[in-house]
Amino acid sequence: MVRPSNPNSEVVVTPREEEPQWLRRPSIRVTSEFDSDSSLFFNKLSCKIFDSLAKLKLSFQNNNKGHVSDPQISFISKHLTCHYDLHQHNALLNTSFEIAPGLLVSAAHDVKAQVGQVTMRADLAPGCNLELTSPVPSAAAFPRTTLRFPYGEVSLEENEYHVEEEEENENVAAPKLSVSAIFKGQLLNGIFNAQYMDDDLNLRYSYKDEQTTFIPSISMPSNALSFSFKRRFGPSDKLSYLYNFDTxxxxxxxxxxxxxxxxxxxxxxxxxxxxxxxxxxxxxxxxxxxxxxxxxxxxxxxxxxxxxxxxxxxxxxxxxxxx
CATH class of the missing domain: 2.20.50 (Outer Surface Protein A; domain 2)
Structure with a gap:
């Protein structure tokens, strides 16, 4: 505070310069959860650092005898995430960054197992993108390819299956291209959904209004039929029912x-x-x-x-x- 020479003049107070936000002590959040079914405590300590640009987190479990298990330290930011297991001495790394507008690259790596994957996603149009995923090290000739569009998605992936050679009586790994797809759209007063994976086709229809929801579904070629029914009796009461005809x-x-x-x-x-x-x-x-x-x-x-x-x-x- 500066005192003026004239006693009739006003007092001028010099404000204290605030310290930078990134130098302030971060607030710590402690969360504990107890589940009597497993008799374990799930604990998590976290705090934001670098002006909330990243987060540090410590998580572990302990029983009623104080034994600590599964301790893990995590560093989480927008472009890089690292989870380190203190018992296994292993780190899982994940990173993602945009190399151009509409072109995103992400990668995951397991340090101890020396395996991971790299994914590249390109936006082709509003609500439509193409995603290519390759494991590292790669054993397949082609990456897993997924095309997403407003009415669903289609994925192509090369897998290995074993063929028995008659002459040498040995199993030989041969490539196989598998296809999976999901299609959905509006039908009458509901939503129709078709999902194909591993030679199985699941058809599902969902009808919903303000009080009732009815969802029949069938799987082929097993022809397993089931349906779920939900009825709302008011803003506070709801009944749900599920029945499987096959089992x-x-x-x-x-x-x-x-x-x-x-x-x-x-x-x-x-x-x-x-x-x-x-x-x-x-x-x-x-x-x-x-x-x-x-x-x-x-x-x-x-x-x-x-x-x-x-x-x-x-x-x-x-x-x-x-x-």
């Missing part, structure tokens, strides 16, 4: 919500002959930072149909602290 498998789920923070769900699964009910506090699909007190919790009761005495009560809690 007689079915399941049903009832859901009741109170705002975005509270949810009750109950259902039955015929494959494992199990009934269950759960309560969610906090958005089930959201992050802990958006939940009240930055904490999410689920309490689930499982009731086996064949042995009601072996019922189990499971708890999952996720809490976040900002330091």
């Amino acid at each position: 007689n498998y079915w399941c049903a789920v009832y859901k009741h919500t109170v705002g975005k923070e509270y949810k009750f769900k109950a259902g039955y699964d015929s494959e494992v002959r199990l009934g269950w009910a759960s309560i969610w506090i906090g958005d089930e699909t959201g992050k802990a930072k958006t939940a009240p007190m930055k904490m999410k919790m689920q309490v689930m009761l499982q009731l086996p149909q064949d042995d009601i005495r072996s019922s189990a009560l499971m708890v999952r809690v996720k809490k976040r602290w900002d330091i």
Whole structure:
């Protein structure tokens, strides 16, 4: 502060020069999640560095005895990501960058296994792009090629299959070109979807209005037919049902919500002959930072149909602290 020689004049205060943003101590976020089914704690510490241009993250698991497992340090930025496993002493590297407008190159590499892949994607038109992916080291003559367009995508990939030679009675690896494709589009009042992969064709139709969703599907050549049905009884209540004609498998789920923070769900699964009910506090699909007190919790009761005495009560809690 500068004091003037004239006492009647105003006092001039010189503001303190602020330190650069990248020199400030980064805020640390601590997230812990406990799952009673596995009796493990999942912990994550993260902070943003270099004026939020990158993030450092430490994640690990520990049990109730304090034993630490799967420790991993990650460096995450827009163009480079590195995940380092402290136990395996191995690093997974991922990088991506745009070499020209509409031309993106990305690469992934496993340091310990000495394998990876390189991908190049080119935008051909709005909603249409061509993607070429080659493994490193490459054993195929042609890269995996994927063409994406507004109504689906088509992929071509060269794989090896073994052919038995009659004269020498040996298996010889021969190249084989496999095709996979997805097509989707508007049909009547719903969306039609066709997916082809490994000589299997799955046809799926989805009809949806404000109250009802009906989704039949069939797989060929197995002719496995199934359908799912969803009915909304109001803004807070919804019933879902799935039935598979090939295996007689079915399941049903009832859901009741109170705002975005509270949810009750109950259902039955015929494959494992199990009934269950759960309560969610906090958005089930959201992050802990958006939940009240930055904490999410689920309490689930499982009731086996064949042995009601072996019922189990499971708890999952996720809490976040900002330091």
